[in-house]
Amino acid sequence: MKRRSLLALPALLAAPHVVRAQKSYPNEPVSLVVGLAPGGSGDGTMRMVAAKATEEFGVQMIVDNRPGGAQTIAPTKVMRSKPDGYTLIQTTTSAFGTVPYFQQVPYNVETDFTYIAQYARLPSPNYVLVDSPIQSWAELIAFAKANPGKLRWAAATPFSAPHLANAAAFQQLGLDTIFVPFKGGAEAVSALLGGHIDLVVSSDYGPLLSAGKVRLLSEIGDDRMPGMENIPTFGELGYPLPARIIFGIAGPANLPSDVVQTWIRTLQKMNASPDWKTLMGRYMALPSLVLGDDFRRQMVDDYQRLGKILPGLKIEH
Numbered sequence: 001m002k003r004r005s006l007l008a009l010p011a012l013l014a015a016p017h018v019v020r021a022q023k024s025y026p027n028e029p030v031s032l033v034v035g036l037a038p039g040g041s042g043d044g045t046m047r048m049v050a051a052k053a054t055e056e057f058g059v060q061m062i063v064d065n066r067p068g069g070a071q072t073i074a075p076t077k078v079m080r081s082k083p084d085g086y087t088l089i090q091t092t093t094s095a096f097g098t099v100p101y102f103q104q105v106p107y108n109v110e111t112d113f114t115y116i117a118q119y120a121r122l123p124s125p126n127y128v129l130v131d132s133p134i135q136s137w138a139e140l141i142a143f144a145k146a147n148p149g150k151l152r153w154a155a156a157t158p159f160s161a162p163h164l165a166n167a168a169a170f171q172q173l174g175l176d177t178i179f180v181p182f183k184g185g186a187e188a189v190s191a192l193l194g195g196h197i198d199l200v201v202s203s204d205y206g207p208l209l210s211a212g213k214v215r216l217l218s219e220i221g222d223d224r225m226p227g228m229e230n231i232p233t234f235g236e237l238g239y240p241l242p243a244r245i246i247f248g249i250a251g252p253a254n255l256p257s258d259v260v261q262t263w264i265r266t267l268q269k270m271n272a273s274p275d276w277k278t279l280m281g282r283y284m285a286l287p288s289l290v291l292g293d294d295f296r297r298q299m300v301d302d303y304q305r306l307g308k309i310l311p312g313l314k315i316e317h
Contacts (some may be wrong), residue, residue: 014292025085025259029060033089037067039186040156041203041283045120045247046090048279052270060164067183070159071095072105073155079107083252085259090222091248094160095302101310102159116253117262120291122203123225124162127214137232148176153199156185161243162201165220167315169239203245206284240313264291
C-alpha cells in the first residue's frame with residue numbers, strides 16, 4: 001500500500017500543472033507591441049484595444065511601445081517571438097507596406113506574420129496651425145513654389161505612407177521642401193505647436209482639431225472621409241501615391257487558430273459597442289473590421305501594390 005501511495009504522489013503533484021495548462025487563452029498578460037512613440041493615434045487606439053480586451057478577458061493587456069527604425073523594431077521583435085498569442089503587434093501601413101522598400105528589414109511581410117484583423121481606418125490629412133497664414137492646400141503649394149527650401153514639414157515617422165505620399169506629390173509639383181524626421185506623431189505635433197515646423201501630415205490631428213488648434217488642408221487618401229468634405233484628396237488631385245491608413249493586429253507566423261478566433265470574436269464585440277465608437281472618435285478613427293484571411297490578403301495585396309509603385313517614384317532616402 002505504501003509503495004502504491006508513493007507512486008501516486010508524483011501524479012498528484014503534477015495535477016495542478018495539468019489543470020493550469022488546460023486554461024483557455026489568454027491566462028496571463030499579453031504584450032501588444034506598438035512601433036510608435038506614446039501619444040499619437042497609433043498608440044492611442046491600441047491602448048483603447050488593450051483596455052477593452054483587458055475588460056473582456058480579465059487578463060492584463062500591456063502596450064509595449066517600441067519606436068525606432070522607421071517602425072521596424074516592433075515587427076522584428078514580434079516576428080521572433082513564440083507563436084503562442086502572448087506577443088502581438090499593431091500593424092501599420094508603414095511598417096508592413098512602405099518601409100521595407102526603402103531599407104533592409106529582417107522580416108518578410110508576406111510570410112512572417114499571422115494577420116488577425118484590421119480594427120480601424122483613419123484619415124491622414126495635411127494640417128497647419130489655425131493661426132498659420134496658409135489657408136488652403138493651393139496656398140501651401142504657392143508658398144512652397146515662391147520660397148524654395150523654406151517649407152518644413154513632418155510625418156509620424158520616415159518612409160511612412162504619409163511621408164511618401166507627400167514626398168511623391170511634392171516631387172510631381174517640382175517643390176523644394178524640408179522633411180523633418182521624428183519617431184512618432186506626438187513628436188511631430190509638438191514640433192508643429194512649438195513653431196519648429198510648418199506642416200504635419202499624419203493621423204494624429206483629432207484632438208488638435210477638436211480643440212480648434214489646427215486647420216486641415218488636404219487628405220492623402222482617395223476619398224473624402226467624414227468631417228473632411230471640404231478639403232481635396234490626393235486621389236482627386238492626381239498625385240502619384242494616394243495612401244490608405246489602417247491599424248490592425250497580427251502575431252508571429254503559425255499563430256494557433258484558437259488564438260486568432262478569440263481575438264476576432266473580441267474585436268467584433270468591441271466594434272459593436274457604442275463606447276468603442278466614442279473612443280475611436282477621439283482620434284477621428286473609423287471602426288472598420290477586416291478579419292482573418294481577408295485581412296491577410298489585404299495586407300499582402302497592399303504590400304505588393306506598393307512594390308509596383310514606389311521604385312518608380314525615385315524618392316530620395
